[in-house]
Amino acid sequence: MNDKDELLKLENQLCFAFYACSREITKLYRPILSELDLTYTQYITMLALWEKDGVTVKDLGARLLLDSGTLTPLLKKLEAMQLITRDRDKADERNLVIRVTEHGAQLKEKAMCVPAQLSQQMNIPIEEVNSIRDQIQDLLSKLEPTV
Amino acid sequence: MNDKDELLKLENQLCFAFYACSREITKLYRPILSELDLTYTQYITMLALWEKDGVTVKDLGARLLLDSGTLTPLLKKLEAMQLITRDRDKADERNLVIRVTEHGAQLKEKAMCVPAQLSQQMNIPIEEVNSIRDQIQDLLSKLEPTV
DNA sequence: TTTTTTTAAATTGTATGCAATTTATTATCA
């Protein structure tokens, strides 16, 4: 195994570590979120909207780093679940304004226990989790200047 | 904004940091890998096979943390591209043995420059990259005991 | 040996992601 081979080894790739770890974390959420009848992507979309709603698809996409190709069907699903509303902006009909419904706001109360459940499952000291999260956010900001 | 709200803020979620960063890194690969006519998942699959081939779908899946539902169509694609072969194990017909073809081995030479190209695009000190990669691998090993 | 269980891939169905294009609307320019 020479240097050239080391270069392409899976375990040496930053990308694979991220890719694998991200999916493993998402898997931990699945059983917990199924109690809220949400997928992982629906969950982080609701997180963004609980923080700030009355936003456009574009705003939301900038926040989640997702485009309309992903968001449009996802938001239609959340609308069908009566968690959000999708209305055209009267002042500019190009914009679609997304708002959390009363039912959607109630779900937030149920979601409050999700982070604790996750944390318990991961069984990793909170300081360690926060440290790595901060480092990843720092890396992300270098990759995505607008974040 | 009280403590309860902090709990569900997007920026406080480890999962979102991973999810967003993983996708941003994958995006960096896209233009580079398009020169090899590979998608990102096809690329990491080839990385695993260049390291060790003659393995079953199950072996490969354990390595990449992917199941046959994802791998079967992906491997059929790579076979159609003549980068790999898919043959039943004569000793146990349940097993499908994956091997890299001559053409697939040639592609490895072209792939050699991918990590350097990526590194240049990311423009982040190698020590920093290695440090965060090691921390993520450590986290992954705690989440996925068999890795 | 026949039946049952286990195992490995493949298949099916649902939900993303994302590039590229299209549609509808608004802004800008000649």
Added chain:
DNA sequence: TGATAATAAATTGCATACAATTTAAAAAAA
């Protein structure tokens, strides 16, 4: 003002991910 450009969503097409089921083959048990 009328034509052109720009913008926001939606749509289309392709490639994952993954749970759940099915199929085929091998191993284990009756």
